[in-house]
Amino acid sequence: MRDQEGPRPGRPRQADVSGRILTAARELIAARSWERISLDEVATRAGVAKTTLYRRWRSKDELAVATLEHALGPLPAATSVRAAVGWLAERVRDPGTRHVLVTLTSLSARDPDLRTMLRSRLRDPYVASLRDEQATREASATLAFDLVVGTLLHRAAMTGGITDGDVADVSDVAEQLMSPAADLPSRDAAGAP
Amino acid sequence: MRDQEGPRPGRPRQADVSGRILTAARELIAARSWERISLDEVATRAGVAKTTLYRRWRSKDELAVATLEHALGPLPAATSVRAAVGWLAERVRDPGTRHVLVTLTSLSARDPDLRTMLRSRLRDPYVASLRDEQATREASATLAFDLVVGTLLHRAAMTGGITDGDVADVSDVAEQLMSPAADLPSRDAAGAP
Amino acid sequence: MRDQEGPRPGRPRQADVSGRILTAARELIAARSWERISLDEVATRAGVAKTTLYRRWRSKDELAVATLEHALGPLPAATSVRAAVGWLAERVRDPGTRHVLVTLTSLSARDPDLRTMLRSRLRDPYVASLRDEQATREASATLAFDLVVGTLLHRAAMTGGITDGDVADVSDVAEQLMSPAADLPSRDAAGAP
Amino acid sequence: MRDQEGPRPGRPRQADVSGRILTAARELIAARSWERISLDEVATRAGVAKTTLYRRWRSKDELAVATLEHALGPLPAATSVRAAVGWLAERVRDPGTRHVLVTLTSLSARDPDLRTMLRSRLRDPYVASLRDEQATREASATLAFDLVVGTLLHRAAMTGGITDGDVADVSDVAEQLMSPAADLPSRDAAGAP
DNA sequence: AGTTAACCGAGACGGTACGTCGTGTCTTAGT
DNA sequence: ACTAAGACACGACGTACCGTCTCGGTTAACT
Missing domain, CATH: 1.10.10.60 (Homeodomain-like)
Incomplete structure (x- = not known):
C-alpha cells in the first residue's frame, strides 16, 4: 500500500x-x-x-497477501522458543488465517514476487526476533520456522484441523532444534529464490 | 476414475x-x-x-489427483528411514510433482473427500511401509511423514526450490524422530478428519 | 454471419x-x-x-446491425416510387426499427466499416431495386433514398414521431425527384467514403 | 445551465x-x-x-447541447433561401458540429425534453427567420429545414462526408419547395411531440 | 456382414467471475 | 463560492474458464 x-x-x-x-x-x-x-x-x-x-x-492475489498480513497482526516480542512457536501455531490453527496462508504458499510456487514478499514480510522478521531472543544460528531458526509452519499446514491438510497434540509435537521438535546442544552440521540455510 | x-x-x-x-x-x-x-x-x-x-x-480436481498418482509412481520397498525420506524428498523436489502436491493440499483445506483420498492413497501406505521396516509407533511415522513433506513444501514455497541441504536437514530430524531412543510423550496422532 | x-x-x-x-x-x-x-x-x-x-x-455494435437487418426484413419488389417510399416509410415509422436505424447512423459517423456495411446492405440494394423499376439515374435514386430516410428520421427527432402527412410530403418530393422531367444538373452522386 | x-x-x-x-x-x-x-x-x-x-x-447530455450551441453560433440574417440553406449546410459540413448534431438527434429519440429544446432553440428560430424573409407558409419552411438537415446528415452517415454536389442537390430541392409555385397540398406540418 | 454401443474430436451453450471503464456524487485542501 | 484532485457507488463491457450438451464420425465386439 x-x-x-x-x-x-x-x-x-x-x-x-x-x-x-x-x-x-x-x-x-x-x-x-x-x-x-x-x-x-x-x-x-x-x-x-x-x-x-x-x-x-x-x-485478487494482492488482496490475499494483505488479508494475511491483517490476519497475522504484529509480531509479538517472543520470550522463549516455546512461546514463539505457540504464537505461530495459534495463528495457523485459526481456519481463516490458515486458509489464506495455504492459498498464498500455493500461489507462491509460481510467483517469485509473492515468494519474496512472504519471506521478507513474514518469515524474516519472525526469524530475526527468534534469533535475537535465543542465541542461535539463523539457519536453525529458519529451519524451525519452516518446520513449524510447514508441518502444521500439512497436517491440517491431511486431517482438516490441528490438535493440541500436533502443536506439542512440533514444539518439541522445534525446541530440540534450537537448543545449543543441537549438532546439525553447518549447512547453508535456504535464502535465495 | x-x-x-x-x-x-x-x-x-x-x-x-x-x-x-x-x-x-x-x-x-x-x-x-x-x-x-x-x-x-x-x-x-x-x-x-x-x-x-x-x-x-x-x-478438474479429480484430474489433479490422477496427475499426482501418475507422477509419484509406485511406493518403493524402503530399506531405511534415510532411504524412505530420500524417495519422498526426490518426488517433492521435482517441480511438476511438487506443484500438483501443493495444489492438492491447498484444495484439501476445504474438501474432506480429497483429504480422505490423500490420506488413504498417499500417507497411509507410505506410513505403513515405513512402520513395517522400522519397529516404530505409527504416531511417530505419521509425524515424520507430515514433517518431511510439510517442511519441504513450505521451504520450496519460501525459496522457490529445495536444496540438498534442505533434504539433509529434514532427514536428520526425521531420523532422530524415528529412532527408538526418541522419547516423545505418547500423544495421539492425528487421524480423524 | x-x-x-x-x-x-x-x-x-x-x-x-x-x-x-x-x-x-x-x-x-x-x-x-x-x-x-x-x-x-x-x-x-x-x-x-x-x-x-x-x-x-x-x-454490441454488430448486434445492432444484425438487429436492423432482422427488423427491416427482405426488400419488396417495388412497383412504383410511391410504393417503394411507402415501404421505407413504414419501416422508419416503427419505433423499434427507427431507433436501431438512428443509433446506427449515429455510430457510423465515426466508423467507416459500419458505414460501408450500411451502404452495401441497406442503401445499395434498395437503390438498385428502385432504379430497375423506374428508368432513372442512380444519382437520383440515391438522393431520393437519403432524402426519404434522412428527412423522416430528422422529423421524428424533432417531433417524436412520423405522421401520415410527413410521409406524404416526403413522397411528393421523392416522386418529383424521380420523375423523368426532373432536371437536376448531372452531378456526381455520393459513393466513396 | x-x-x-x-x-x-x-x-x-x-x-x-x-x-x-x-x-x-x-x-x-x-x-x-x-x-x-x-x-x-x-x-x-x-x-x-x-x-x-x-x-x-x-x-453529459446537457454538455452536448451547450457544445452544439457554441458550435453553431448566432443565426445569420438570411437574405435568400439559397443563402439560408448555405449557412445551414456549412455548419453541417463541419465534422465537429455535425457529430454533435447527430448525437443530439439520436439522443432526442428517447428524450422529449431534449426534443423540445432542439426545436425551440434551433429549428423554430431558423424557420422563423426563413419565413420572414420569404413569404412562405410555416409548413413549407419547416419541411425545408428538416429536409436539408436530415438529408445531409443521412448522406454523411452513408458516405462519411458532404460534397458540394450534395449541398447543391439539397438546395435545389429546398428552393423548389419554398417557391410560391410549389403546390403542396395544405397538410398540417409536424409540431407537437 | 451388419448391428450396436461406446469412443473421439469439435464446438455450442449456460453460468460465474474477472478486471476495466465510464458516469455522476462526494469530500478534502487550497484559492 | 470556486477550483483541482481524486475517492467512491454503481453498472456495463468484453473475456476466460468450467462443466454439460449435441453433433458427425470411428472402432471394436457381439450377433
Whole structure:
C-alpha cells in the first residue's frame, strides 16, 4: 500500500474501508476457498464497491497477501522458543488465517514476487526476533520456522484441523532444534529464490 | 476414475490417451499454477478433445489427483528411514510433482473427500511401509511423514526450490524422530478428519 | 454471419437462438435507447447466456446491425416510387426499427466499416431495386433514398414521431425527384467514403 | 445551465473556463463519437477538473447541447433561401458540429425534453427567420429545414462526408419547395411531440 | 456382414467471475 | 463560492474458464 507522506490532493481515502474489506475477506475465506470467493462478494460484505477494492489492490492475489498480513497482526516480542512457536501455531490453527496462508504458499510456487514478499514480510522478521531472543544460528531458526509452519499446514491438510497434540509435537521438535546442544552440521540455510 | 470390470461393449478406450493427458497436465503444472491452467489447454497439449478428458475424470480436481498418482509412481520397498525420506524428498523436489502436491493440499483445506483420498492413497501406505521396516509407533511415522513433506513444501514455497541441504536437514530430524531412543510423550496422532 | 457450406464439425448452432436474440433486442430498443440497454438484459430476455451472444457477434455494435437487418426484413419488389417510399416509410415509422436505424447512423459517423456495411446492405440494394423499376439515374435514386430516410428520421427527432402527412410530403418530393422531367444538373452522386 | 442573476457571493467563475470546455468537447467529437468520449477526457483536454464540468452542466447530455450551441453560433440574417440553406449546410459540413448534431438527434429519440429544446432553440428560430424573409407558409419552411438537415446528415452517415454536389442537390430541392409555385397540398406540418 | 454401443474430436451453450471503464456524487485542501 | 484532485457507488463491457450438451464420425465386439 502507500506511505502517507503529508496530505495528498483530492479526497482522502476513508480510513476504515481497508480494514472492513480485509476483515470481510478473512471471514469469507474461513468458510470457503479463496478461488470460490468472488471479489463482488467481498465488496458487498464490506459494504463497498468492487472498484474501491481494485483501487487499493492491483489484483485478487494482492488482496490475499494483505488479508494475511491483517490476519497475522504484529509480531509479538517472543520470550522463549516455546512461546514463539505457540504464537505461530495459534495463528495457523485459526481456519481463516490458515486458509489464506495455504492459498498464498500455493500461489507462491509460481510467483517469485509473492515468494519474496512472504519471506521478507513474514518469515524474516519472525526469524530475526527468534534469533535475537535465543542465541542461535539463523539457519536453525529458519529451519524451525519452516518446520513449524510447514508441518502444521500439512497436517491440517491431511486431517482438516490441528490438535493440541500436533502443536506439542512440533514444539518439541522445534525446541530440540534450537537448543545449543543441537549438532546439525553447518549447512547453508535456504535464502535465495 | 472408473474401474475396469471386464470388457464392456462398444469401442474400447485408446490405451495411451490417459497417459498423454496426465503427462501434459504435469508438464503444464511445472510451469504454471494449476488455477491458471485451463482444461482446454491440457486437452490441446495432449492432442485430445475436452470431452475425452471429462469422460475419464469427473472434474478438474479429480484430474489433479490422477496427475499426482501418475507422477509419484509406485511406493518403493524402503530399506531405511534415510532411504524412505530420500524417495519422498526426490518426488517433492521435482517441480511438476511438487506443484500438483501443493495444489492438492491447498484444495484439501476445504474438501474432506480429497483429504480422505490423500490420506488413504498417499500417507497411509507410505506410513505403513515405513512402520513395517522400522519397529516404530505409527504416531511417530505419521509425524515424520507430515514433517518431511510439510517442511519441504513450505521451504520450496519460501525459496522457490529445495536444496540438498534442505533434504539433509529434514532427514536428520526425521531420523532422530524415528529412532527408538526418541522419547516423545505418547500423544495421539492425528487421524480423524 | 456465416454461410453454411455443408455440415461443420462440432455441435451445430441452435437455429432459433439468433432470431430470439434479435427479437429481444428490437423489443428492448423500442422502449429505451441502445446505450441504456445491457447485453445481459438482451440475453436474459432471449433466454440465452451472454457468452452465446458474443459467440455470434463480435460486439454490441454488430448486434445492432444484425438487429436492423432482422427488423427491416427482405426488400419488396417495388412497383412504383410511391410504393417503394411507402415501404421505407413504414419501416422508419416503427419505433423499434427507427431507433436501431438512428443509433446506427449515429455510430457510423465515426466508423467507416459500419458505414460501408450500411451502404452495401441497406442503401445499395434498395437503390438498385428502385432504379430497375423506374428508368432513372442512380444519382437520383440515391438522393431520393437519403432524402426519404434522412428527412423522416430528422422529423421524428424533432417531433417524436412520423405522421401520415410527413410521409406524404416526403413522397411528393421523392416522386418529383424521380420523375423523368426532373432536371437536376448531372452531378456526381455520393459513393466513396 | 444556470442563469447568471447578478453577482453572487464567493469566488466568481473564471470567464474562459466554459469556452475552453466547449471547444475541447467539439474538437474531441470531431474525431470520435460522443459515446466513446469520456468527461474525464474532455476535462483533461480543457485543463480543468471534472468537478468544474459538473458544476456548469448537469449531465453529459446537457454538455452536448451547450457544445452544439457554441458550435453553431448566432443565426445569420438570411437574405435568400439559397443563402439560408448555405449557412445551414456549412455548419453541417463541419465534422465537429455535425457529430454533435447527430448525437443530439439520436439522443432526442428517447428524450422529449431534449426534443423540445432542439426545436425551440434551433429549428423554430431558423424557420422563423426563413419565413420572414420569404413569404412562405410555416409548413413549407419547416419541411425545408428538416429536409436539408436530415438529408445531409443521412448522406454523411452513408458516405462519411458532404460534397458540394450534395449541398447543391439539397438546395435545389429546398428552393423548389419554398417557391410560391410549389403546390403542396395544405397538410398540417409536424409540431407537437 | 451388419448391428450396436461406446469412443473421439469439435464446438455450442449456460453460468460465474474477472478486471476495466465510464458516469455522476462526494469530500478534502487550497484559492 | 470556486477550483483541482481524486475517492467512491454503481453498472456495463468484453473475456476466460468450467462443466454439460449435441453433433458427425470411428472402432471394436457381439450377433
